[in-house]
Amino acid sequence: MGYGGDPFLPLRGVVGMRKTMLGIVGAALVAATPVLAQKQPDVCQVSVWTAKAGSEAAWAEGRKKHMEFHKAQKDAFAWFTWEVLNGDRAGSFLTGTFDHYWKDYDGRDAFDALDGADIARTTGPLTASSTTGFWIHMSGASRSKPGATVPSKYSQLTHYYVNLADVPRFEDALETVKAELDKISWSTYSNWYRLASGGEGPHYVLATGRDSFADFAPPEKSLIQALSEAMGPRKADDLMSTVRESTAKIYTEVMQYRADLSYVPAAK
Secondary structure, three states, X not given: OOOOOOOOHHHOOOOXXXXXXXXXXXXXXXXXXXXXXXXXXXXXXXXXXXXXXXXXXXXXHHHHHHHHHHHXXXXXXXXXXXXXXXXXXXXXXXXXXXXXXXXHHOOOHHHHHHHHHHHHHHOHHHEEEEEEEEEEEOOOOOEOOOOOOOOOOEEEEEEEEEOHHHHHHHHHHHHHHHHHHHHOOOOOOEEEEEEEEOOOOOEEEEEEEEOOHHHHOOOOOOHHHHHHHHHOHHHHHHHHHHHHHHEEEEEEEEEEXXXXXXXXXXXX
């Protein structure tokens, strides 16, 4: 998730399933934010898979075989796979397909039946648990890396659990941060995602691509310094205070992209 760099390093110390989910999309967030017509392909489907203890390598081989199924079926969706390296989910695998309209999921019933059967055959016996969620890519808050077409070697995820009453001002603050950073062409990039259905929320994820571990080092110019240059120190402090005060909890983790366990359809 995400092909860019992390503008929120200064906040580090702050603390049959698909149809069911499509039927209950956004219960918590709809209560807090207006429902708008979908104007661009921003729906993402993300699953987290935990292999049975000691079966991680075998699960990965099963995933590789399952991607051959997608290739043979000429699936129009791309599927990316990451391995979680640290945190509570270390050793698990995250898989996702991105940039869809909701309507893209219609008409896939026959494929889904075959897909489920192949999952049961290839990774099912090796899976201890799995969860699936639908997410919205927040283009108004994201700063995607120009020209990026595939995930970086590593992705740093920062999970923000936001107070329900603070959702509107939190999202407004994220969009303001993007707008101000765009003004000064700040070279750090990232993507924001909001959970629509499939877990506890309001839940947001900041996804940051890292090409190497050296890229995890903080930038020479911090976020607050960059914002202070763009809008003045007082407004920058107020903006960051809004983000901090809206956030109930933060959780971080790092994933490594597994191109060998991923599938990208052939270009048309």
